[in-house]
Amino acid sequence: MPAVNPTVITELRERIEGIENLGARTRTILPFGVPEIDRRLPKGGLALGALHEVAGGADGAIDGAAAASFCAGIAARAGGRVLWCYTQADLFAPALATSGLTEDRVVFFEARDEASILGCFEEALRHGGLSVVVGELAGLSRVASQRLQMAAELTGTLALAVRRWRRPVDARDFGQPTAAFTRWRVTEINSAPMPVRGVGRARWQLELMRCRGGETADFEVEACDETGHIGIPAVLGHGSDATGDGQYRAVG
């Protein structure tokens, strides 16, 4: 294979994106504030005005606790008002505040079935007054995801689908293609041992399973802090780091 000039590739990508984005108002990005992760994402962050899927790994596919926390962190950093749609009423609102998503910013929608979640999700995306819409969904068909993606594109609202199933076997559905920009899987792993008795800051195995215009990757990260930022544990950063508390922190 002849050597490919990277600038040509970049140029082509931009042209394709220009064609794709006809009609899209704006699309900017929301960086994680962690260089290791942002580097792997096109333009250096999570695209706003796009649909992103997040699911829990292992038993997390059923409870979706880490996935919810990951989304709460993103929503917290995006600012503005947030609508959170769910069918299984076990989300504990005070915990979202510990990921930075304070209670005055979130409105919850308790749906009777998944169909109303999809309807409400799309309606809220089309409205444009919200900054983030989160929907907890088991099924997400290609057509449904395309509708959500288009609605998100139209207004620049960030759409986060927390995929969550009732039975472990149903989680196989996560392999099906959808129109989402990125697909993440968050699995809880053991936290770093503490010198005293107690449980340290939660850690996740964060897998970027699919990324439009980018490549898959996985990271070991520390769960969201009270401002919604995830961190990379010091050992996995480049050797000893001068930031003091042992992890990268974002600015703003």
Add this chain to the structure above:
Amino acid sequence: MGNTAPSADTPLVLKGAIGSRRIVMAVDDLGVKIGVRIGMPVAKAESLFGNLTILDADPVRDADALEKLAIWALRLYSPIVAVDPPDGLVLDITGAAHLYGGEAGLVADLITRLADLGITAHVALSDSWGAAHALARFGRQARLIVEAGHSAEALLRLPVEALRLPPDMLPDLHLLGLDTIGELAGKPRPPLTKSFGPKLFKRIDQAFGRLSEPIEPVASPELIQVERVFAEPIGAPETLEKYTRRLTDMICNRLDEKGLGVRRLDLHFVRVDNHIETIMAATAKPVRDPKRLGRLLCDKIETVNPGFGVDRMRLVAALTERLDAKQVEASWSQPAKPDVDDLWDILANRYGPDCLYRAVSVATDIPERAVKRVPPSASEMGSRRNAGYRRPQRLYRKPEAIQTLAALPDHPPKAFSWRGQRYRVACADGPERVLGEWWRSDTELGKVRDYFILEVEGGQRFWVFRSGDGQHPETGGLNWFLHGKFD
């Protein structure tokens, strides 16, 4: 009535006249207890019971008051409310009951509110006006909800008086031995129709729901409403939508003149068969924006069954509030906060108002009570008392019992099994002691829960608690429960 009010110690009787006879029109509880009956000649009542306070009945003012009550009910409960003289109201609650959490909720709310107004009401809910009328007046209960499709059974044992027949027909029916609706309904129709006229069986069919009976809602000069009559009946959803938008424009102009905003709009589609289909749109704050209101109404047009066509559409502002024009602040530095109230209205109208809420923290240690729901546009702020505590992302509604291996009094479990799976604990945090709120109920007095955060091998983090402090048996049974799941 102040000083002229009749004493509460003597039975109160209202008298009226039918032809030249003076009869008892109404009587209070005390009077009923001693035996005064409605329809009794006043002279007889006086001579039998003596010591009665007798006042003149005022049917005109009664009718006025009833109409006022109908408008009160129209604002609160349903777009179609009519007076059912002399003593009743009829409400068509099709599609309106969900606002009060179903039919039982609506009936309960209606009775309580009427009781607050000093009115003792008998309410019956059934498939047809006729049946509801009969059951409310002649049924045994003050509150009766007949399931859909069962009104016929409920009606059969009621007296024929319940049928809204002309009063002179009743003695003749009794003479024939027809005392209950069941007896009458079972008789062959032609001979009876010949002697009593067609009205008799029409009433029966209406009561049994075989014949439709349109309810013409009360109209009040205070209510702002606009109407459009069509030369040809319309039925296509696009046409209905077009005229809905026009009516919305018209009503918004009218509201604008009066400086009002609307909280609830009722749109009536009067069909050619005189049946009225209605849709309602409610908003959280007063609104006068035709686009927004049109959108809320058009969302529901698909639920309207136009039948053979609609020849009249009427839009009523059932509930209005003052809405003054507001100056929009022009700010250089801060972009205006986007207004999302219209989105909440759209979603609440489509999926029900209870679906949407903001979760506000409550100053309590008990996790089940930690959150209160408030409407999305409420500005209420929660308590900051528990901010900063580590709390699980998922809290199970009912704590689930787990089997554990743990040392007393305050050690976390070493291992536990939950939902058929065994977990070994890698590290743990706790206990966080939560005490029962004794001021709520005596059973909570002295009860203790010790919460632990457990991280198991494999990385999952759980929130478990032990009931009891491990030393005093009266604080709890030392059983372990899993209550939540961390991220």
